[in-house]
Amino acid sequence: MGKGRASIRDVARESGVSLTTVSLVLNNNDQRISEATRKRVLAAMERLSYTPSRLARGLPNRRANTLAVLVPALQNAFADVYFGEIISGIYEAAASRGYRILLEVARREYVQRKEYMTLLDDCSVDGILFIGATEEHRWLEEFHGTNKPMMIVNNSFERWGLHSVVCDYRQAGEIAADHLTSLGHRRIGHICGPTDLVTTSEELTNSFIDRLATHGIQLDQRMLVEGQYHAETGRVACSELLERDPGLTAIFAGNDKMALGAYLALREAGRQPGVDVAVLGCDDIPSAALADPALSTIKMNFFEVGAVSCRALLQVIEDRDKDVSEPIAERVPVALQQRSSCCVVPDNAVA
Amino acid sequence: MGKGRASIRDVARESGVSLTTVSLVLNNNDQRISEATRKRVLAAMERLSYTPSRLARGLPNRRANTLAVLVPALQNAFADVYFGEIISGIYEAAASRGYRILLEVARREYVQRKEYMTLLDDCSVDGILFIGATEEHRWLEEFHGTNKPMMIVNNSFERWGLHSVVCDYRQAGEIAADHLTSLGHRRIGHICGPTDLVTTSEELTNSFIDRLATHGIQLDQRMLVEGQYHAETGRVACSELLERDPGLTAIFAGNDKMALGAYLALREAGRQPGVDVAVLGCDDIPSAALADPALSTIKMNFFEVGAVSCRALLQVIEDRDKDVSEPIAERVPVALQQRSSCCVVPDNAVA
DNA sequence: AGTTTTTGGTAAACTGTTTTACCTGAGGCT
DNA sequence: AGCCTCAGGTAAAACAGTTTACCAAAAACT
Numbered sequence: 001m002g003k004g005r006a007s008i009r010d011v012a013r014e015s016g017v018s019l020t021t022v023s024l025v026l027n028n029n030d031q032r033i034s035e036a037t038r039k040r041v042l043a044a045m046e047r048l049s050y051t052p053s054r055l056a057r058g059l060p061n062r063r064a065n066t067l068a069v070l071v072p073a074l075q076n077a078f079a080d081v082y083f084g085e086i087i088s089g090i091y092e093a094a095a096s097r098g099y100r101i102l103l104e105v106a107r108r109e110y111v112q113r114k115e116y117m118t119l120l121d122d123c124s125v126d127g128i129l130f131i132g133a134t135e136e137h138r139w140l141e142e143f144h145g146t147n148k149p150m151m152i153v154n155n156s157f158e159r160w161g162l163h164s165v166v167c168d169y170r171q172a173g174e175i176a177a178d179h180l181t182s183l184g185h186r187r188i189g190h191i192c193g194p195t196d197l198v199t200t201s202e203e204l205t206n207s208f209i210d211r212l213a214t215h216g217i218q219l220d221q222r223m224l225v226e227g228q229y230h231a232e233t234g235r236v237a238c239s240e241l242l243e244r245d246p247g248l249t250a251i252f253a254g255n256d257k258m259a260l261g262a263y264l265a266l267r268e269a270g271r272q273p274g275v276d277v278a279v280l281g282c283d284d285i286p287s288a289a290l291a292d293p294a295l296s297t298i299k300m301n302f303f304e305v306g307a308v309s310c311r312a313l314l315q316v317i318e319d320r321d322k323d324v325s326e327p328i329a330e331r332v333p334v335a336l337q338q339r340s341s342c343c344v345v346p347d348n349a350v351a
Numbered sequence: 352m353g354k355g356r357a358s359i360r361d362v363a364r365e366s367g368v369s370l371t372t373v374s375l376v377l378n379n380n381d382q383r384i385s386e387a388t389r390k391r392v393l394a395a396m397e398r399l400s401y402t403p404s405r406l407a408r409g410l411p412n413r414r415a416n417t418l419a420v421l422v423p424a425l426q427n428a429f430a431d432v433y434f435g436e437i438i439s440g441i442y443e444a445a446a447s448r449g450y451r452i453l454l455e456v457a458r459r460e461y462v463q464r465k466e467y468m469t470l471l472d473d474c475s476v477d478g479i480l481f482i483g484a485t486e487e488h489r490w491l492e493e494f495h496g497t498n499k500p501m502m503i504v505n506n507s508f509e510r511w512g513l514h515s516v517v518c519d520y521r522q523a524g525e526i527a528a529d530h531l532t533s534l535g536h537r538r539i540g541h542i543c544g545p546t547d548l549v550t551t552s553e554e555l556t557n558s559f560i561d562r563l564a565t566h567g568i569q570l571d572q573r574m575l576v577e578g579q580y581h582a583e584t585g586r587v588a589c590s591e592l593l594e595r596d597p598g599l600t601a602i603f604a605g606n607d608k609m610a611l612g613a614y615l616a617l618r619e620a621g622r623q624p625g626v627d628v629a630v631l632g633c634d635d636i637p638s639a640a641l642a643d644p645a646l647s648t649i650k651m652n653f654f655e656v657g658a659v660s661c662r663a664l665l666q667v668i669e670d671r672d673k674d675v676s677e678p679i680a681e682r683v684p685v686a687l688q689q690r691s692s693c694c695v696v697p698d699n700a701v702a
Numbered sequence: 703a704g705t706t707t708t709t710g711g712t713a714a715a716c717t718g719t720t721t722t723a724c725c726t727g728a729g730g731c732t
Numbered sequence: 733a734g735c736c737t738c739a740g741g742t743a744a745a746a747c748a749g750t751t752t753a754c755c756a757a758a759a760a761c762t
Contacts, residue, residue, distance in 0.1 A: 005413075005472070007748055018712045023750060032710060051472040055409045056748030060717045062356075064406060069454070091456055100475060103420070103454045105442055121356070121402040123718095124451060358718055369742045374720060383740060407718030411747045474748095 006048035015044035066100040068125040072132045073107040089306020134197035151313040161327045165309035167300040168331040169200045173207030181215040184345035185250035189223045189241035193254035227258045234261025256281035256288045274341040294339035357399035366395035417451040419476040423483045424458040440657020485548040502664040512678045516660035518651040519682040524558030532566040535696035536601035540574045540592035544605035578609045585612025607632035607639045625692040645690035
């Protein structure tokens with residue numbers, strides 16, 4: 001136990017080889033080292049309980065081997081299954097490639113000072129993943145055309161040509177339309193998410209409406225009410241819908257929380273969700289399965305979205321020198337998760 | 352726009368001073384630099400849009416200026432107000448001192464490989480904050496006696512002499528006992544948290560019982576039922592309590608989720624929470640205020656716990672060379688948050 | 703046998719900071 | 733005048749790696 005930690009030089013001395021050799025063994029990408037030497041070096045490392053310094057390692061080629069996850073300063077950004085799942089996915093993908101994850105919260109001050117740029121400039125991270133982007137994050141366009149690795153997670157910003165990986169909300173809308181019509185529903189209400197901010201929400205709603213049209217159903221504009229992704233707003237939106245068409249037989253909500261909120265409104269109106277009115281959610285949060293009746297929903301794999309976007313970003317980072325190609329715009333497929341909240345049209349439905 | 356980023360050398364050249372001078376300006380702790388020179392250097396930095404590299408900065412004294420937040424691999428670690436609040440607190444405190452936050456998930460593999468040690472050994476971080484520790488995290492004792500900066504957030508491990516900052520659960524138990532007795536309650540049930548794992552839960556329960564005793568109330572062992580901190584377990588525990596003593600007039604739950612679960616059990620038993628039976632929670636999660644009746648609770652400032660523990664850890668890091676002193680064991684005060692769920696003893700209460 | 707290629711390895715330059723020890727000229731003191 | 737102190741600054745040695753260019757010996761050709 002000498003003073004301080006062992007360095008690569010100590011390992012070199014201990015194993016009787018050069019600095020370079022140890023370094024090559026460390027990054028065993030190079031096969032220039034004989035098996036015998038490699039063993040010797042590894043043994044020496046073991047003996048000295050050597051751990052290479054990430055700081056020193058990153059310095060020569062300015063790579064931190066770290067990624068930043070940037071989340072907006074929502075009241076409870078973390079207190080959301082959504083964020084948790086995505087972050088877990090990112091974490092797994094990053095860890096499996098030896099990358100660490102830096103957590104950053106984009107408060108107003110933070111954005112004003114452009115700290116997200118500093119992050120890249122001071123070599124703290126090699127790339128940024130931004131979760132929860134909305135149209136109000138206009139500063140994102142700074143990244144347009146730059147070769148600074150920035151990935152928009154589960155939101156698309158085609159306009160600014162940024163890389164993005166999203167759940168396939170278009171597919172989700174189509175599945176929803178197909179499912180509800182296949183059960184015979186024609187008087188349908190839709191609770192959509194906040195359209196002014198989030199493109200994914202728009203996409204879901206549009207594809208749902210378009211697909212309904214191909215089934216010969218023209219969704220009246222009045223049967224489309226906006227919620228804010230919380231249960232309470234779902235409840236309010238649903239009672240609004242019930243007022244506008246008391247004879248509706250199915251409701252498609254933009255996310256599960258609002259769908260569960262709709263349950264409340266239905267009961268208040270003396271209707272039984274899953275019996276009198278079909279309710280279809282979107283996301284498949286844990287409480288969807290536990291609800292009564294268990295909520296049918298479009299299952300979104302947020303973990304996967306996180307993992308895929310992380311891997312894609314890593315790819316961008318590795319290819320950063322290559323000519324700036326098309327922005328990545330990947331979609332992670334979704335699937336119908338059938339449970340008990342989507343009944344067929346009840347017999348007594350008003351025609 | 353020359354090739355690559357500007358280094359401290361470029362700044363030195365641009366401003367016609369030495370490397371050292373620039374460095375001293377950068378860490379303006381030293382007042383050996385005249386105002387004139389400082390201005391010149393700063394101007395040069397501005398002109399070259401210079402940003403010091405964190406990697407290089409940390410190298411000479413092996414400081415990453417980064418802290419790790421380690422969370423257990425719970426199904427949904429993030430999907431919890433608890434974690435979110437604490438992490439936000441940590442983040443704020445860290446950011447205000449120029450520290451970054453690394454996010455780490457302690458899966459089984461992770462622990463087996465002792466990656467938490469690697470984190471420190473490879474200079475990725477200067478210290479670790481561990482949230483959500485339970486008795487099963489035995490590996491924590493490795494840190495005992497080490498001068499590796501490790502802070503247990505909101506759990507105490509006195510046994511292993513680790514630093515910790517917790518909400519004052521003892522005070523919380525006392526406040527609960529005082530409050531309920533002051534309202535005249537004497538037949539009280541308690542839903543405690545998982546005692547086998549979490550010391551904080553034990554502390555809350557013990558201080559509650561002890562304090563009740565000083566009011567002349569001996570809490571029967573049978574009126575103490577354990578829950579797992581979820582609403583559902585709270586519901587089950589509460590109906591158990593109601594069965595054991597149908598005449599109870601007050602319930603103190605170890606956290607708000609279980610308290611809200613108790614609402615359900617009470618209603619099932621035809622009792623009205625806040626009217627027939629007083630319910631007191633602990634934590635003050637957002638839904639406590641929104642519940643009907645609004646839940647009275649012991650407000651815990653998790654944000655503050657995060658912030659305080661972070662600042663304390665930073666202190667430990669700065670004093671790391673000093674002799675290993677007593678472990679830090681700080682308590683963040685709690686307060687009664689009165690709402691409408693704690694009625695006085697109803698007149699018709701069975702004596 | 704002589705030349706080329708391959709294999710396995712090394713010396714040295716480089717990454718961008720901090721820090722220690724030293725220097726110089728000017729003013730203050732005896 | 734001679735010495736001391738101090739303000740303001742600098743040179744050079746860390747820190748711990750990666751990478752490039754080069755080299756010697758052995759193996760594989762002609």
